[in-house]
Amino acid sequence: MLIELLRPLDRKLIRDLWAIKGQALAIAVVIGCGVGMYIMSKGMLISLAETRAAYYERYRFADVWAPVKRAPDALLQQINDLPDVRRAETRIRAGVILDVEGAAAPITGEIQSLARIAGPHINDIVLRRGRYPDPIHEEEVLALDAFAEAHRLEPGAHLYAILNGTKKKLTVTGIVQSPEYVYAISPGEIVPDKKRFGVLWMNREALANAFDLDGAFNEAVILTSAGSSEDALLERLDRLLKRYGATGAYGRSQQISDQFLTNEIQQLETMGRLLPPIFLLVATFLLNVVVGRLIDTEREQIGLLKAFGYCDRAVALHYLKMIGAITLIGILIGVILGLWLGHGLARMYQDYFRFPFLLFRAPADVYLLSIGFSLVVAAVGTSSSVLKVLRLEPAVAMVPPPPPDYSRSARWLEKLARWIDQPSRMILRHLYRWPKRAAMTSIGIAMSMGLLIGSSFSLDAMIYMVDISFNVIDRQDVTVNFVEPRNVRAVQDVLHAPGVLAAEPFRAVPVVLRNGQRSRREAIIGLTPSADLGRLVDTDLHPVPLPRHGLVLSDKLAELLAIGAGESLRVEVRTGRRPELEITVAGIVKTFMGTQAYMDLESLNRLLKEDIAISGAYLLVDPDQTDALYAELKSTPVVAGVSLQEQAQNAFYETLQESLGTFVFFNTLFAGLIAVGVVYNSARISLSERARELASLRVLGLTRGEVSYILLGELALLTLAALPLGALLGYLLAWTLVQSFNTELFRIPLLVSSSTYGYAVLVVVVAALASGLLVRRRINQLDLIAVLKTRE
Amino acid sequence: METPINMNRDDHPAFRAEQLTKFYGSGESRVYALRGVDLEVPRGEMVVLLGPSGSGKSTLLNILGGLDSPTEGRVYFDSWELTAFDDWHLTKFRREYVGFVFQFYNLIPSLTARENVALVTEIAENPMAPERALELVGLGKRMDHFPAQLSGGEQQRVAIARAIAKQPRVLFCDEPTGALDSKTGIVVLEAIARVNRELGTTAMVITHNAAIAAMADRVLHMADGQIQQMEVNSHPCDPHELSW
Structure with a gap:
C-alpha cells in the first residue's frame, strides 16, 4: 500500500482526514462554492468585457450616432472636418414592419443601408452565411442572425417589409451579425425577442429609392479620435445638423444594445463582489469550529507527540497540512465548478448577446486571486487553533481537561x-x-x-x-406608431380597424432636456387628459391625472436631471420649428422601466405651434380578433411600428425563467x-x-x-x-x-x-x-x- | 413490553445465563471474551465479580445489563430472554429495571446533582423522589451543585443515586471505586450496600480489588472468560470494616 511509504505523521494525517471526510467535504464544498462563484462571475465579466472590446474594435463600432431627417451626402465632408472626428460615414436607417410567413403578428424592425463600396466600414457587419446583395437586385437583403434563426430564414428565403408605405417582397441573401445589435432589442422593451425584432441591410440605392433619400442620408455614424470630448462633439454635430432635422446626436451610453450590455456587465460585477465573500465567510467559520474541535480532541496526542520529541513546528505543520488539504480540495472543487458554470453561462449569454464568438476564459490572476482568498480564509479560520497547538505544553496536554463548568448560569x-x-x-x-x-x-x-x-x-x-x-401604467394591448405625425383624426381610422375596442392618441416629440449642466435626449410623450390606457401613477401606484400644463417626469428621469416638481426645465425641441422652451415640472410619477417625460397632448402641440398631430395610438383589442387586426396592420402603409404588450410580457417571462431561473436554481x-x-x-x-x-x-x-x-x-x-x-x-x-x-x-x-x-x-x-x-x-x-x- | 407471567415468583433467580460465549474476530485472530459461562444470580443478593483485566467480567456485566449481546448462549432476566430482545426492548429493560454505576461516574456536566437524578426519574415508572435518592447516598445538602463543583466521591455517589432512584431490580457497578481513594471508596460502597439492603436491589459489582469481596453475599472469580470459582459468603461484612 502506498500509505506505508509515508512518514507516520503523514499517515496519521491521511487517516484523520478520512475519519472526518464528511465534515472536510462540507467545508471544501463551501470554499468551492465561493471560489467557483468568483471565477464564474469575474471570469465572465472579463470575457464579456474583452469580447465586447475586441468585437467593437475589429468591426469599428461607432462612438457617436447623429440621426437627421434628411441631409445631403455632401455634408459628410463637413462632418469629417469637425474636430475630434476620426472618421464619419453616412447611411440610411429606418423603422419597418416586417412580415414573415407563419408569423401572425406584425414584426417591428429596422432596415439599414449597406455601404456602396466594399471595405472596412463603421459598424461593419459580420457575414455568417450567404452573400452580400447584388447591386442590381433591389429586393435582396441581409438579415440579422437572431431574427433569421427565430424564423428559420436561410439565404434564399423570402419575407415582406413595408418600406415607407409600400409593401415589398424581399429575398434574404445572407445572415449577418452586427456590433450594433449584440443585444437585439426593439426600443422600449426590456428583453430581446428574436422573433419580434428584425434588422435588415439593403443596398444603399435601393433603400434611398424606397425612402426618397436619393443623394441624401438620415444618419451619420462617427468614430472619434482618442482623447476627444464626446459632449463637445455632440454639441457641434447638433449645431451642424440642426437644419437637417437632427433629433440629437448621442454616444455609446445611449446606444440601446451597448446600454444593455453595460448593464449586464455591471450586474456581474455586483454579484462577483457580493456573493463569494458570503461563502468564504461561512467557510472561515466552519474551519474555525471544525479544526478547533479536532485539536481539542487530539490534546493528548499532541502532548504525546511533543513528549516524544517532535518539535512544536513539526506538530503545528501536521495540522497546517490537514487544513491545507481541505482548502486545496475546496479550491479544486471551486475551479472545476467555476469553469463549468462559466462555460454554461457563456452558452446562455450567447443566446442573448450575439457575439461572433464568446468564450469563457478567466485570466490567471482570477484563479490566483481566488486561491489567495481561500488561503487567507483558511489562515484566518484556523490561526487560533494552530497557535493553541504550538503553545500546548506536553505535560498539560496529557492531563485530561477539567470537566466543563456549567455552574455559572x-x-x-x-x-x-x-x-x-x-x-x-x-x-x-x-x-x-x-x-x-x-x-x-x-x-x-x-x-x-x-x-x-x-x-x-x-x-x-x-x-x-x-x-x-x-397592467397598471401602460395598459394598452397594442401600440401603433405612424411613419409621420398625423392629424388627430387618424385615431378614428384606427378605431375602425377590426377588433379595436378603444384607441388613445399619443404624440412623441424628440427633445433635449436641460437642467444646468445636466442634459438628456428624450422624447416627450403627449397624452390626452382622459388617457386610460397609457396612465400615470404616483409612488403608491394610484393613477394621477395629467396636469393641463407643464411636464410630468418619471422619477428616474427627475433623478438624472436632478430636478424636482415646481422647478423649470429647458426643453429644446428637435423637430418641426425646433423651439427652445422653459417648461415647469408639474409632477413626478413612478415608472419601473426607462425614463419618460409626459405632457398634455394639446399643450404640447400648442407649444410646438402645430395642429393637433399624433405619432401613434394605444389600442385596447378584442383578443378574439387579434389575427384580423394584425393582418390589417401588416398592410397599412402609414404604420411604422407595432408593439404588442402580451407578447412582450411573454418574452419577458420566458427570458426570466431561462436566465434568472437558472441563476436562482x-x-x-x-x-x-x-x-x-x-x-x-x-x-x-x-x-x-x-x-x-x-x-x-x-x-x-x-x-x-x-x-x-x-x-x-x-x-x-x-x-x-x-x-x-x-x-x-x-x-x-x-x-x-x-x-x-x-x-x-x-x-x-x-x-x-x-x-x-x-x-x-x-x-x-x-x-x-x-x-x-x-x-x-x-x-x-x-x-x-x-x-x-x-x-x- | 409484555408483562412476564411469573414476574413475581420469588423462587426465580434475578439472572440466569446459559453457555454464554462471546468472541471477536474470526479464524486465527479470534479472541474469546467469554467461554461458555453458566450462571444464576439469586434475587436481592450482593454479587462481586473479581478477576484480572481481560478475564471477561465486564463483558459478562454488559451482556447481563443489556448493553451487549453474546455470540452464543442465552440470558434470562426473570422469565424474559434478554438475548431475544431487540434494541428497543433492551432500552426499555435498562430504563425500567436496571441501574448502572460507571467507573468514571458519567454525570451530565450541564445538570446539577438533583437534575442528574431527575433525568432518570422523569422517565421511570415507579421512581423515588430525586431528593430521597440523594439523601440515601448522603448528599442531601449538595443537591444543587453541578458535577464540576463536586469531588470524585461525591460525583460517584450522585451516580449511585441516579442509578437507584428509579428503584431498579438490579444495580450494575463497574469498578465503582476504581477512580477513588480508599476512604472515599468505602463511602461509595456503603451507599451501594445500603441500597441492596434497604431496597432489596440485586447488586452486581465488578472490581479487581479483592478486599471488596468481603462485603458480598456471593463472589465470582473470573479468568480467561470463565467463572473459575464461586464463593458464597454467609456473613458478609459491613463496608466500613473494609480496608485496602
Whole structure:
C-alpha cells in the first residue's frame, strides 16, 4: 500500500482526514462554492468585457450616432472636418414592419443601408452565411442572425417589409451579425425577442429609392479620435445638423444594445463582489469550529507527540497540512465548478448577446486571486487553533481537561429551567455555556437563508415590475406608431380597424432636456387628459391625472436631471420649428422601466405651434380578433411600428425563467449546501464532544429518540433563531442588489414577497433536517460499551 | 413490553445465563471474551465479580445489563430472554429495571446533582423522589451543585443515586471505586450496600480489588472468560470494616 511509504505523521494525517471526510467535504464544498462563484462571475465579466472590446474594435463600432431627417451626402465632408472626428460615414436607417410567413403578428424592425463600396466600414457587419446583395437586385437583403434563426430564414428565403408605405417582397441573401445589435432589442422593451425584432441591410440605392433619400442620408455614424470630448462633439454635430432635422446626436451610453450590455456587465460585477465573500465567510467559520474541535480532541496526542520529541513546528505543520488539504480540495472543487458554470453561462449569454464568438476564459490572476482568498480564509479560520497547538505544553496536554463548568448560569435561564424537563435544560445550558459557537452556527445558517432570499427575490420583484408596468401604467394591448405625425383624426381610422375596442392618441416629440449642466435626449410623450390606457401613477401606484400644463417626469428621469416638481426645465425641441422652451415640472410619477417625460397632448402641440398631430395610438383589442387586426396592420402603409404588450410580457417571462431561473436554481443549491455544511458540521462537532454523555444516557435507558432530542433539539433551536436573522440578512442583500440594479433601463422594486421568505425557510429547514438525519444515524451507532470504560 | 407471567415468583433467580460465549474476530485472530459461562444470580443478593483485566467480567456485566449481546448462549432476566430482545426492548429493560454505576461516574456536566437524578426519574415508572435518592447516598445538602463543583466521591455517589432512584431490580457497578481513594471508596460502597439492603436491589459489582469481596453475599472469580470459582459468603461484612 502506498500509505506505508509515508512518514507516520503523514499517515496519521491521511487517516484523520478520512475519519472526518464528511465534515472536510462540507467545508471544501463551501470554499468551492465561493471560489467557483468568483471565477464564474469575474471570469465572465472579463470575457464579456474583452469580447465586447475586441468585437467593437475589429468591426469599428461607432462612438457617436447623429440621426437627421434628411441631409445631403455632401455634408459628410463637413462632418469629417469637425474636430475630434476620426472618421464619419453616412447611411440610411429606418423603422419597418416586417412580415414573415407563419408569423401572425406584425414584426417591428429596422432596415439599414449597406455601404456602396466594399471595405472596412463603421459598424461593419459580420457575414455568417450567404452573400452580400447584388447591386442590381433591389429586393435582396441581409438579415440579422437572431431574427433569421427565430424564423428559420436561410439565404434564399423570402419575407415582406413595408418600406415607407409600400409593401415589398424581399429575398434574404445572407445572415449577418452586427456590433450594433449584440443585444437585439426593439426600443422600449426590456428583453430581446428574436422573433419580434428584425434588422435588415439593403443596398444603399435601393433603400434611398424606397425612402426618397436619393443623394441624401438620415444618419451619420462617427468614430472619434482618442482623447476627444464626446459632449463637445455632440454639441457641434447638433449645431451642424440642426437644419437637417437632427433629433440629437448621442454616444455609446445611449446606444440601446451597448446600454444593455453595460448593464449586464455591471450586474456581474455586483454579484462577483457580493456573493463569494458570503461563502468564504461561512467557510472561515466552519474551519474555525471544525479544526478547533479536532485539536481539542487530539490534546493528548499532541502532548504525546511533543513528549516524544517532535518539535512544536513539526506538530503545528501536521495540522497546517490537514487544513491545507481541505482548502486545496475546496479550491479544486471551486475551479472545476467555476469553469463549468462559466462555460454554461457563456452558452446562455450567447443566446442573448450575439457575439461572433464568446468564450469563457478567466485570466490567471482570477484563479490566483481566488486561491489567495481561500488561503487567507483558511489562515484566518484556523490561526487560533494552530497557535493553541504550538503553545500546548506536553505535560498539560496529557492531563485530561477539567470537566466543563456549567455552574455559572444566568438567572433568567434558571427561572426558565424550572419549568422544563432535564434534556431541555441540557440544551439551554449548553447553548448558554458556548454562546459564541451557538451564535456562529445561527449566523451561518442565517447567511445561507439570506443568500436564498437575496437571489430569489429578484424573480418576484421583476415579475411585479413588469406586471405594474404593463397592467397598471401602460395598459394598452397594442401600440401603433405612424411613419409621420398625423392629424388627430387618424385615431378614428384606427378605431375602425377590426377588433379595436378603444384607441388613445399619443404624440412623441424628440427633445433635449436641460437642467444646468445636466442634459438628456428624450422624447416627450403627449397624452390626452382622459388617457386610460397609457396612465400615470404616483409612488403608491394610484393613477394621477395629467396636469393641463407643464411636464410630468418619471422619477428616474427627475433623478438624472436632478430636478424636482415646481422647478423649470429647458426643453429644446428637435423637430418641426425646433423651439427652445422653459417648461415647469408639474409632477413626478413612478415608472419601473426607462425614463419618460409626459405632457398634455394639446399643450404640447400648442407649444410646438402645430395642429393637433399624433405619432401613434394605444389600442385596447378584442383578443378574439387579434389575427384580423394584425393582418390589417401588416398592410397599412402609414404604420411604422407595432408593439404588442402580451407578447412582450411573454418574452419577458420566458427570458426570466431561462436566465434568472437558472441563476436562482444554482443559488438555491449553493445556499442549501451552506446550510447543510453549517448544520451538519455543528451537529457532528456536538456529537463528537458529547458522544460520551449521550451514550451514558442511552445506557441509563433513554431511547434513541430521547437522546437525539438533546442534540438535534439544540440544532433546531439554533436553526429557529437563524430564521428571523436570515430574513433580515436576505432583505439587506436584496436592498444592496436593488441599489446596484437601479439603472435608467429599469428599476427593480425592493419587494420581497412572503413566498420568497417561505421558500428560503423551507430550503433551510429541509437542509437542517437532512443534516439532522445524517447525524441521527450516527447517534444510533453510539458505542455504549466504550463509554463505561473511557474517561473524559 | 409484555408483562412476564411469573414476574413475581420469588423462587426465580434475578439472572440466569446459559453457555454464554462471546468472541471477536474470526479464524486465527479470534479472541474469546467469554467461554461458555453458566450462571444464576439469586434475587436481592450482593454479587462481586473479581478477576484480572481481560478475564471477561465486564463483558459478562454488559451482556447481563443489556448493553451487549453474546455470540452464543442465552440470558434470562426473570422469565424474559434478554438475548431475544431487540434494541428497543433492551432500552426499555435498562430504563425500567436496571441501574448502572460507571467507573468514571458519567454525570451530565450541564445538570446539577438533583437534575442528574431527575433525568432518570422523569422517565421511570415507579421512581423515588430525586431528593430521597440523594439523601440515601448522603448528599442531601449538595443537591444543587453541578458535577464540576463536586469531588470524585461525591460525583460517584450522585451516580449511585441516579442509578437507584428509579428503584431498579438490579444495580450494575463497574469498578465503582476504581477512580477513588480508599476512604472515599468505602463511602461509595456503603451507599451501594445500603441500597441492596434497604431496597432489596440485586447488586452486581465488578472490581479487581479483592478486599471488596468481603462485603458480598456471593463472589465470582473470573479468568480467561470463565467463572473459575464461586464463593458464597454467609456473613458478609459491613463496608466500613473494609480496608485496602
